[in-house]
Amino acid sequence: MAEGEQGGVDPARAADLVEFIDLLGQRRVEAGSPPFRALAKAVGPLMRPPRVISHTTLREAFQTRRRRLDADLVVAVVRALGADRAEADRWRAACLRIHRDAKTGGRAGVLRRLPGDLATFTGRDRDLALLLEAAEQGTGPLIVTAIEGMAGVGKTQLAVHAAHRLVRSGHYTDLQLFTNLRGFDADYEPADPATVLDIFLRELGVPAAQIPATLEERAAMFRDRMHGRRALVLLDNAADEDQVRPLLPGSDRCLVLITSRRSLAGLDGARPHRLDVFTPQEALALLSRVIGAQRVQAEAPAARAVVDAVGCLPLAVALLAARLRSHPERPLADMVRRLEAEPLIGVRGRGPALRPVFDLSFQALPEGAQDALGAIGVHPGRDYTAAAIAALVGSTVEQAEEELERLQDEHLVRETSPRRYDVHDLVRDYAAEVAADLLPDRGEAFGRLVAWYLQTAVNAAKELNTFLLPEIADVPGLHPLEFDARDAAIAWYDAETVNLRAIHQAVVAAGLFDACWQLPVALRDFMHLRYRPEDNFSFHRRAADALRNSEDKKSRALMLLGISTPGRRLGRYDDAKAALIEAARLYDELDDVGGRIMVLGEQAAMHHAHGRSEVAASLWRQVIGLSEPISDRRSVMIAHLNLGDILTRLGRFDEAWAEGRLALDEAEALDDRRAKCIITGNLGEVLLHRGDYEATLTWFARLTALAQETGDRYEMVNSLEQRAVALEHLGRLDEARQMWQEAAAVLDEVDTARAEKARRRLALISPEAGTKQADD
Incomplete structure (x- = not known):
């Protein structure tokens, strides 16, 4: 049976899981590309035992980034797509073979950094x-x-x-x-x-x-x-x-x-x-692939007229094919008449004449899917999630997921990674045009989107123990994301980094002055953790400039203060210094002691960066003197922490230990887990420098427990490395080797260069290295 006819996809062709999933996608296309929600309802009863299968679970089974598939699920899927028992058995056998090969060193899929291949790719x-x-x-x-x-x-x-x-x-x-x-x-x-x-x-x-x-x-x-x-x-x-x-x-x-x-x-x-447009034969082949060769052959003149009407442009042919597939009872000649009834015009005057083609797809969509497409025209980012679209249109996340799935089936959006979508530039232009009609108050819709991003960012920042977070008013009907782990919050930031830049630029352009400073505050620890000083600098600079003529001097001063740290890291000392001077002036005008304390801390960090450690230490003592009378325990803690670090670098270990213990007392009182991790590590380093190796082991064991509790992998690595060094000094080399091995394993996920250093250190104390040194 030829590929493209019912049951024509041969799973035995798959060399690895990526190819297998691609072929499974082609099998779905053969069956008319049923929506995942409808397919999930058909698959559940075919499972053994029968059970409910969510449409999101089913959609993920078609993602080429997966590392394995459930063979029973595969069989149920192909049965739901119309396969008989013999064909289903072939799919099961191919699935089991691929997983067996992977376990025994067979070729595995390696395409995880590429977008998924198109199941309907035709011609060319x-x-x-x-x-x-x-x-x-x-x-x-x-x-x-x-x-x-x-x-x-x-x-x-x-x-x-x-x-x-x-x-x-x-x-x-x-x-x-x-x-x-x-x-x-x-x-x-x-x-x-x-x-x-x-x-x-x-x-x-x-x-x-x-x-x-x-x-x-x-x-x-x-x-x-x-x-x-x-x-x-x-x-x-x-x-x-x-x-x-x-x-x-x-x-x-x-x-x-x-x-x-x-x-x-x-x-x-x-x-x-x-690359030119399709030939008529290629365009007809794509049409046949989507709506069936028999239908195209039955109305051959009308099929040719359909593809000719859009100049055989692949994007237009794909859109029209999706529309025709949704209405198998309608003659192709009806589509020809509709295309001929309206002269072809462009989208924003750019690109080919696609407006009538988009209109045909758009007008056939249910209202919810139309709203979702219009929402994409309002979103300033580069890709979209159901949660963000739900915020724009005021729906539930589940409803938005269903509408995005419909848009994908119509070739109007594409899923680039699990549950993240983007659109062709021309579709985005069209979405921006229709958004004016669908969302008459686009400013209100954008405001909901900003509120969703801001509240989600604040929820994520709480997992990092970010302090001075803004109080965000609840917006009815929004569904901001919540996080139950530090890694989940960081993963959200990583996925949304590009969108967050675009959102902040759009916020400033729209004059949403509260959000323009609140977003940098919520994101600053993420930008620091992920070492993105350029973002940190530009977010704060953009917000400070936007607030230049605002009466909100306190927020502007906070943004100026936020320019200092990334400015130092980027070597833009003049910018950092100028921002600090302006922030200090504003805090003086406001008679804001808390602001003056933060300025002193930044000035201390600036002096320390330039090697002026004694000046920096003096400024941190001033911070303590100003903070204690107003019971600003966090500033006291930060000052003692930094003062202890400076004194350690100066070799004044007894004073450094005393400052570290004072910082730890404050962190305990504040129940700041992240600060406790950092301070505990600093105190362990003091003991290591003093040569008290047994105490070092005890102290870093405490840090390990804290790091496990908070999920802080960097502090976990710090603890393992320092314990390994102490064990080396004590001559306990077997235990030291174990520590270096554990450190390298964790570092493989967070810092590969440092992992290599750990392995080099491990090699130096290996038994072979010791034997070689003895022989030498």
């Missing part, structure tokens, strides 16, 4: 052959292929499909990197190459604190880290050569695939590949 045989031929040349000069063409022509789908094909066939298997450079967004600047390199370097295991500040240094480090790797880099939607050039890895074992609407002829060594 010649284009694909040319790309694969160029990419399979093996070693030699860096291969850079620039796929160029108009919006909606399918550049991204071709590049992603080619990337999947190459990796599955054993090419570029070391690493794949992907980014959307957002080169043609009418409302926002293209992605900054320095920001993209920051993300790439983090993925390559570079500790955040070691990522250079300048674009040139980051580009050089990226080339160094990519050297010798068989890697594939996919740069989607590039604006121009200048945006792309710093992102080229330079290694002769790498392939770079670039998509752009512009010619990138100025890029040295690039091989341009011009």
Whole structure:
């Protein structure tokens, strides 16, 4: 039976789990792409024993990033899609084989950094052959292929499909990197190459604190880290050569695939590949793939007229195919008449004439899905979650999930990672146009979105024990996220980092002055923890500038104060100093003692950064003197903590110990778990420097317990490393080796460079190293 007919997908073709899941997606397409919610209802009774299967669980089974699949679930899915018992048995056997191969060292899927392949990918045989031929040349000069063409022509789908094909066939298997450079967004600047390199370097295991500040240094480090790797880099939607050039890895074992609407002829060594619209045959093949070959053949003239009406543009054909699939009883000739009734016009005057095609898809959507699409036109970010869409339209999260699923089935949104969606630039333009009609008070909708992000950020910050958090008024009907663990809060920040930048820029532009300073306060510890001083600086600078003429001097002073720490870390001392002077002036005008205390602390940190430790110590003593009369125990604690650290560095260990104990007493009184971790570690270091190794072990054992309680992996590593050093001094090398091994295992997840240092230290005290030294 030919592929594309009922039951034509052969699971035995799958070489790994990624390919297996891709084929499962194609099997769903064969069956008419039933919505996941409807499919879940059919799958549940077919399970053994029968049970309720949620649509989100089912959707995740189709995600190529999964590491395993339940064979019973696979069988129930294909049975629900119309498979007979023999076909279902073939799917079970293939699923079990793939998992068995993975356990015994068989080839595993390695495409987790690439977007998922499109189950309905059709045609492009010649284009694909040319790309694969160029990419399979093996070693030699860096291969850079620039796929160029108009919006909606399918550049991204071709590049992603080619990337999947190459990796599955054993090419570029070391690493794949992907980014959307957002080169043609009418409302926002293209992605900054320095920001993209920051993300790439983090993925390559570079500790955040070691990522250079300048674009040139980051580009050089990226080339160094990519050297010798068989890697594939996919740069989607590039604006121009200048945006792309710093992102080229330079290694002769790498392939770079670039998509752009512009010619990138100025890029040295690039091989341009011009992508045109589908041929009529390719367009009809896609139509057949989605709505069935029999239906297309039965109305061949009308089918040809449908694809001709939109100039065989792949995006338009996919949208129309989804619309036709939803109405199997309607003749294709009806679609032709509707397209001919309205002259084709553009979307915002950009790109091809797609407005009537979007209208056809949009008008057939239920009201809730229409509202969700309009909400996307209001959201200033780059990708979307059901929770954010729910905030915009005032629905429940479950309702928003259902509407996004409908939009995906209509090819209007795409799921780029589990439960995160984005849209084609042209769809986003269309969504912005219809939002004016669907959401007449767009300002109110945006205000709900901002309130949702702000309350979620505050909830996340509580897991980091962030202090001085703003009091946020509850907004009825919102469903901000809540977190039960520190790692979950950090994961949310990581996923939303780009969106949070866009939200804050839009907040300032909209004149929402309360939110413009509240968001940086809620996010500052995340930006510090993830070592993003550029973000920390720009958020606070943007807010301070927005509040320049505001009567809210206290909030402006707080934002100026927030410029100081990231300014120091970025080496922008003049900016940091100027902000501190202005903040001090405002706090003096307000007669705000708490503000003066914070300014003194920043000034102390500035002096310490320049090696003026005695001056810094004096300023921290002033902080204590001002804080104690007003019972500001947190400032007292911070001052004692920093004073103890300075004294340790000066070798004044008895004084450092006394200051640390005072800081710990305050932390205990405040029940500040994060502070207790830091202070306990500082006190352990004092004991280590004094040579009191048994006491060091006891103190760092306390830190281990605290770090486990708070989920603080960095302090956990600190405890393991310092205990290992103390054990070495005591000659207990077997125990020291165990500590170094545990430290390296934890560091593999948070700081690979430091993990390597731990392993080098482990190697130095291994029995083999000891024997060698003795022999020498």
